[in-house]
Amino acid sequence: MKKRKKLKYKKQTPKVGMAWYRPEQWDRLRQISGDVNELEETYEEWLSIATQKIAELQPQGMEIEKVEIDINELQTYCNIKGMSVNAKSS
Numbered sequence: 001m002k003k004r005k006k007l008k009y010k011k012q013t014p015k016v017g018m019a020w021y022r023p024e025q026w027d028r029l030r031q032i033s034g035d036v037n038e039l040e041e042t043y044e045e046w047l048s049i050a051t052q053k054i055a056e057l058q059p060q061g062m063e064i065e066k067v068e069i070d071i072n073e074l075q076t077y078c079n080i081k082g083m084s085v086n087a088k089s090s
Helices: 023-032 043-060 071-081
Strands: 015-020 063-068
Touching: 015 043, 023 043, 023 071, 043 063
Parallel strands: 015 063
Antiparallel strands: none
16 A cells, blocks of 8 residues: 655645725815715824734734725716615725
């Protein structure tokens, strides 16, 4: 009987995609958002919270990928799909 080779599994780092907004589009996002009350008032407030969240997740072994969101493209996509622009859609 042949000996089986032990398979070595490479531990993969969990990846997390995080919506990343442009400062010049923040007001537009707030205008079209269906859950505007859930959004920070300013881009700077949002950026501070997002940066803090990244700092919390990275030490846990997660790789964060910032996914730049173009608000106009997001709105077009949501319109085509019949969706509201909100936290779930971005």
